[in-house]
Amino acid sequence: MGLQFKYAGDQAILVEVGEGIDPHTSGKVRSLAQKVESCSIPGFGEVILGYRSLLVNYDPLIISDDEVIQWLQRWGQEPEVIQRSETRVVEIPTLYGGEWGPDLEDVAAHNGLTPQEVVEIHSGGDYLVYFLGFIPGYPFMGGMSEKIATPRLSSPRVAIPAGSVGIAGKQTGIYPIQSPGGWRLIGRTPLRLYDPNRTPPFLLQAGDRVKFIPINEDEFSEIHESVLQGRYRPVTRGESVEPN
CATH class of the missing domain: 3.30.1360.40 (Gyrase A; domain 2)
Incomplete structure (x- = not known):
């Protein structure tokens, strides 16, 4: 075409x-x-x-x-030219379930799985960031397993916390800022995907690969505090990114 x-x-x-x-x-x-x-x-x-x-x-x-x-x-x-690294993989530490992922059990029930199986499948994927949109820094990603595909909520939430990791159909994404939304929330990352005072302001860019890394509550609190203090540097393979 x-x-x-x-x-x-x-x-x-x-x-x-x-x-x-x-x-x-x-x-x-x-x-x-x-x-x-x-x-x-x-x-x-x-x-x-x-x-x-x-x-x-x-x-x-x-x-x-x-x-x-x-x-x-x-x-x-003309021949395709991608100036950014095609191999950059950004790890997104994620606390799954509980108050951080209130829809995890519903996603599991919808697909006939246990919550832990959903976590294993979701964190076992390698996701391509196709583009950013909807709200500043929101990554639309492909590559999620159909085994955990789940429809959007029938009634969107008025306010979803920043860092929430969600599922909608065969897609997965991360809310960079607090916003309304109808995606099924299965976890939350302590990282800042969007910071207007950072250069560049977006943690992720089109063409990046994303890997979700399960963490526990203590690790979440530790990373969150480090992010607030400006000391946390996201784990990447390939091109480096700016610290949070």
């Missing part, structure tokens, strides 16, 4: 890169996004990533829509 273009108002173009939700298509989206972001052509603006698409903003007083499409078509035909 070649690039498909759709107008999104008079200052943005939606580029559909592929049809499926998979790592290969995501790589194409990230590669095209980096080419737009690194170009010095006047008129190009912010880009917003999706699972299989890219929203490209532009200034119509500086560059025409035809010119934008021509550049995008040209970049789309």
Whole structure:
């Protein structure tokens, strides 16, 4: 499938890169996004990533829509270039169940499993961050086992604590800040996924891999205190990240 273009108002173009939700298509989206972001052509603006698409903003007083499409078509035909490390794996320490994961037992019951089996399956996965969205720093991740897939809540919660790890359908994610939401909460991490005073402000980026690491209450408290004091450095393999 070649690039498909759709107008999104008079200052943005939606580029559909592929049809499926998979790592290969995501790589194409990230590669095209980096080419737009690194170009010095006047008129190009912010880009917003999706699972299989890219929203490209532009200034119509500086560059025409035809010119934008021509550049995008040209970049789309070039070899893919991912400037960030494709191998960075970020470990997310997570306290599962109890008040930190109030829906863990429901997820287990829905799938005919024990809570411990859900934890083992969830923490045994390797998750690709496709893009950030919904709220600042929220990672939409793929790769979760269908064995623990569970529908969203019928009635969303008004306030979900920052750091909550949730499941919705075949997806898993982490709430960076307190927010409403309908995902099934199975645990919580003491890490800060979003900090406006940090550079960069987001712990995770599109293209990262995430590994959930089960911890106990004492470890949660210890890491949380270390994060508050600015002493905790996330465990990664590959490219380094800024400390919390």
